[in-house]
Amino acid sequence: MNRLVKQSEAKTFQPQTKIFNQLFQPAGAWISILAFCLLTVLMIALGGFGSRILNFLFPLGALIVGWLLYFRYPILYNGFVWWLFFITPFIRRISDWRIGAFTDPKSSYIMLAPFIACIICAHTIHLKLFKTRDKYSSIFILAISAVLYSYFIGMVYRGFLPSTISLLEWIAPLLFGYHLAINWQRYPMYAENIKRVFLWGGLVMGVYGVYQFMIAPEWDRLWMIGSGMTSSGGSPVPFGMRIWSTMNSQGPFADYIVTCLLILLSSRGALVIPAAGFTAFSLLLTLVRVAWIGWILAMLSLLTSLTPKQKFRLLAAVVIMAIILIPLINMEPFSTVIFSRLETLTNLQNDGSGQARQGTYAAILENITTNFLGDGLGALEGDSALIVIVNLGWIGGIPYVGSLIFGTLLVLMEPNKNDDLMIPVIRGILIKSFIFLLSSITIKGAHGMLMWGFLGLGLAGIHYYRDYHLHQFLMLKSRDKLPIS
Template sequence: MDNPERNFSIAPALTALLTISGLVTLLAQARVRTSLAYLALCVLTSMWLLLLGTRRNGTLRAEHFHSNYLFFVIFLWFISPEIRRVDDYFNGWDERSFYTITPLACTLVSAIGWRLRGIGRQPAVFIALLIPAMVLPYVTGLFVAGTMPATFALANWLAPIVFAAYLATNSDAYPSFDSSLRKACVIGTSLMSFYAAYQFAFPPPWDIFWIENAPITSVGLPLPGGFRAFGTMNSPMIFAPVLASLIIYIFFIRIRFKVIILFVATAALLLTSVRAAWGGLVIGVALFVVLRLRKDPTSVWKPVAVGSLGVLAFLAITVYTPYGSKLQDRFDSIGRITEDTSFNERLDVYELGIRRAQSSLGGEGLGTIGTAQALSESSDAETAFDSGLLQIPISLGWISGSWYALLLALAIAQLARGVTKSADPAMPCYLAILVSTLVQMIFSNRLSGPAGFFFFLFLGLYACAKTYKQHNRPLNSVGTGHL
């Protein structure tokens, strides 16, 4: 049996990322619009890596290409928004940029790598059956919202599911996925967190340009220290939940410079000022402790360490930056939640949203609310909706929404079975990330778009790891691997 801890080179994916991003950035500075070229090059690279892996299934060569495809796609979600901002800064604001759909398209390419013989296994079958839940809402959205908003919304909901099914049906490639995931998460978290800290203090002109032009109102002022950090992603509301999931994952693997990475990442998360992600991180860490206490009582020191890092980051930001008073106010508002403006506004959203959900059994359709509305011709586009839970019955309807929720619950329940008895810390780690993300659905939708991609990334890897463990020797990769 092959060693599940073996290291896989990410040189092809890294070379492709550096070449493509470097090329389009240079062309953008030369006043050449590059969004279509970026889309084409990334899709072709994704297909190349995936096809090479699929044609050699069952071999180490196949795992090498699967590993590179995973790394490539994850990093596209990390860097595409930032490259778009550079392009827009030099070439003018592009409301419908191809940069937005590039990560979605490359994620959907994963359908090529589905192994049909694995679809019938649980929980892969539950994940795959989430796809039919999108059919009726999409058709409804075509008539209500229009072709562009409905199709973009469909891609945001569908791509993460397709990717999770790809991971779940390629269980024999789990060692390569695990190796690639560690590298992508560590490098990506480090890059985004350090950049977020720099961005907050010395915002580059393209980020200022984005704040001034993007259809988001809750970021803040385009001034140093005057906005909520969003790193290389489009907004703090996207950056924060993704970063919270990555912090939980990095916290439970053994890597060099772990303390430094966690400290900077925690500080970056605080600078987003997204309280839902703060709470999700705390719940995720706490859940891991509960799940692992029986098997590894010494793991108690880990949440204490990460909590200490959070306190240190909070104190550093409070004492040494102008943002300290604002951050203190955000923490204080948790204690007086009924007086908080955003809390009361969210209560109004829930009250109105429940009425909307009750009025339509079939739902309003995909593209009627959320970021996809930015593609509509409506003058009162509803691009922000402060409830992920209500977005399911409103967009998907009660029929499709119930189907979606039931199958997702069955998939997670099947994966969670026996997690407290598992000696592999990967299992409770993945489960903690999933629960951490789901609790944030009270505030915003975390099951589609970038946040949805990382939710289903860990769901698919959870299914992949569990199937691999059932058919091979026990895993011990998370927590012991090194970069």
């Protein structure tokens, strides 16, 4: 009997991959990643000629490296995808600067690289859909079906290419979330990898964000003027920008930096405090109010679901951040910028962006009440969550939104039965993402990676711990039935 129990345990919890503590291990994976990075640097160093080649070479390289990592080093594949979302907009800006002109978004293929790397996850559906009976997979399959329905509608109205580009933004987060959820046996390795990725990602993005605010580099000024961001992003001068660091705009950067701050609460190591300091300070410099509110509500959700020891650790982290930040935000010119934005939280009548957003909601509401079929992917772009109905219609919107809400409720309502701080952090991230829906469409693109990606990770964690506790129960039950010798 003991042999059967041990064999069952080995079969259930046989590790799929390995987390390496040594730098640049496994060597095969890192050779491909570093070669991709060096090739990118070389093309940029060649000036405008190399940057024009990089426009095509970067997404192709992301596909090749992503394909290798997906099949041979699946844990590093996840980290590679996250890093592409962190830095691809920065690579695009440097490339434009080397060319000497702002590149129209329609002809900038560099920005497709993260989504192309994500699409590789479609192989997970091919591999798992009919072989694995996982009750959580239906959440993602329903949403994917709704997006594909809207894609075909979009092809009828707008043609193949515009609809396909929109499809990448909508379906990539769903495929990535499904990939994480269905491979729930790897949850501990996924969680550990994400802690490392967002620790280093938060540190890099936070440091560069502060540098961007103080220096206003030429490539960022070129992007700011060329994209028309001066209307909402401040002035292209030192100490005049609402920072967006290595990302495309303030909204996605604030969303990612809040996520970094929350994940740092479950991390350990010498870099956690400096990373938290830079990420928190850069979050304030984004001046994105909904991100501030989302962080506060996420922290409150953590307090309701942690053990007393974990609550003490959380409060200690907040106190340390306050000690670091209070002197900084009271220094000029930081204090003027930050406190003037804080005042708008209590003075909504003079909030121009809020009033404009209300007008957008009203205009969209007039058109969606009878929009049953939807206008297809790419029909309407914007920051309103209501564009889901415009693009997907009620036929696609109901299963899509219903799947998202149902999956989120499963994660939020799961009781804590372990000391894993990552699960409460994931709940906070999901709450924050829903708060972001007040000002951004956080279910697709870079925003959507956080929403659907961490939903998939949360469902993987739930499945993993339920299987673990069931396994422990069966072990105890079988042990009780053993004859006493």
